[in-house]
Amino acid sequence: MLQLSNVSKNFSGLKALSDATFDVKEGQIKGLIGPNGAGKTTAFNLITGVFPPSRGTITFVDKEITQQKPEEITRLGISRTFQQPHLFKSLTVLENVMLGRHYRTRAEFLACGFRLRQARREEKQIYEQSLEYLNMLGLAEKRERLANKLPLGEQRFLEVARALATEPKLLLLDEPTAGLNDQETDGFKNIIFKIRDLGVTLLVIEHHMRFIMEVCDEIAVLNFGVKIAEGTPKEIQNHPNVIEAYLGTEEKIA
């Protein structure tokens, strides 16, 4: 579904990602792990078009998206969340999700201002669908609050709801469990399975090892911008390169 081939990204000399090749198959939950600074978030930014890669190509559902703009990539069906939740602070919880429906609706300026039938019908649809997403993530009760008044865990849920509202084919989650407690992390696990059952493919960046091993079908490991391993959770756990990257090698003491 998503294919990165030999993708590199240099930031003025710093090789954030070099020759990374991996793919995400339709319907799977793919993990992307690696120590800090391994290039995981850079990979996300490349996929969503925040900046173009220095080399290599990215294709999504048989279409090259390497040089596409973020808004075009969203319209193709890729949505994401952020390490630090980037919610719209002045909008309420509900409005944040309703915003996710933006490009799935088409009432223009005049239709919106004059409340023509098209706009009214769409607005009602947006409202109902957004409420459904909020219900799914258990935030419906808090829909009238301002988004930044939520605790961190709920802000992350809200980001997922907002991303889901764009009806993505592929959802990218950037460290969804960072800063969450065990209970919230377990909650997130269920949500991830629910999202997969909706038919959405997932690519998850995570540091929380137990979480990623339980959730993912397949994992790719990056270290210093280079892919060092790829496979099922079990293979990854026993892969020598991964153990080396995370724990270091044994040194012989003379």
Next chain:
Amino acid sequence: MYLFSFPICIDGQIMGPVFKDKNKAAWLLVTVGVLILPFIVGKGFYLNTMNFIALYSMVTVGLCLLVGYGGQLSISHSAFFAIGGYATAILCLRFKLHPIVTILMSQFVSAIVAWGIGAVVLRLKGHYLAIATLSFTIIVEVLIKEMTWLTGGLQGLSSIPPISLGGFKIDSDYRFYLLAWPLMMLMLLFSLNLVDSRMGRIFRAIKEDEDIARLFGADIKKYKIKLFIVSSVYASLAGSLYAHFVTFISPVAGSIMFAIDIILVLAFGGFTLLWGAMIGAASLTFLNEYLTVFADYKRAIYGLALVVIILFFPNGLLLGLKDFGSYFLRLMVKGTRYASTEQRV
């Protein structure tokens, strides 16, 4: 107000407070109030001032859409006010066209100018955008003053015919009031609807963070230009009506001072509230009129009053009064509670 934020049951499911209706109810109330006002105050100073308030409110509500909701600070609304006024005056005087036709045509002219200018300057952000739009205002002002063959130069254009509807001339304060205020209220309703729709939400998102807004499929560049056009047409329509109401237009209409005055009104009424834009226009116009007793020192005292008000209500008058009101209310509730405990003791 509680009445309108009460949960409504649809399909047996609680839909939550329909927050939109609060605005609509207020709108209805104000519209009725505004329409019966002339029959209470009668002819004279107040009616005349109210007419100007309607025109200024159109400009400030338009600017509020752009600045308060779109986050694009533009100091060009006096220029569009002047373009609207001059365009309709020139078309009317030179080509002897019907005022209503020329008003519509001049909106079209303004929209095209706004499109051209917007496409160029809206690439800029923040202070740079403000400076670019300010330059545009300066250019327009100079052009109006210098192109004497077209605009009458410093003398301006006079004896512009009033608007007429099939022989019915809108030439008195009363008649103009009943044209301008309903139109103004409709424009306010349009804005209220707009900010509470998919378009309004994306603009509020753009104001906060363009890069994230793009991730939701918004074509930022196009949207900003469209909003700029709508906002400028608000100002230009007010300018056209002004020209036909006063039957005279001079370069003062397009001056930088006027552009800055409009921004002050927004700062005063609150940038993020359409209602604030209207109430700011009303209160500052009256303040300005009452300060005439100070003659030459008028501007200085006007400025001082603004500084004081903005110091005390940094979020604008309306939000400030609301906060103050709720603070006062809390104080009162607390006070009665203390009083009752005292009684018990």
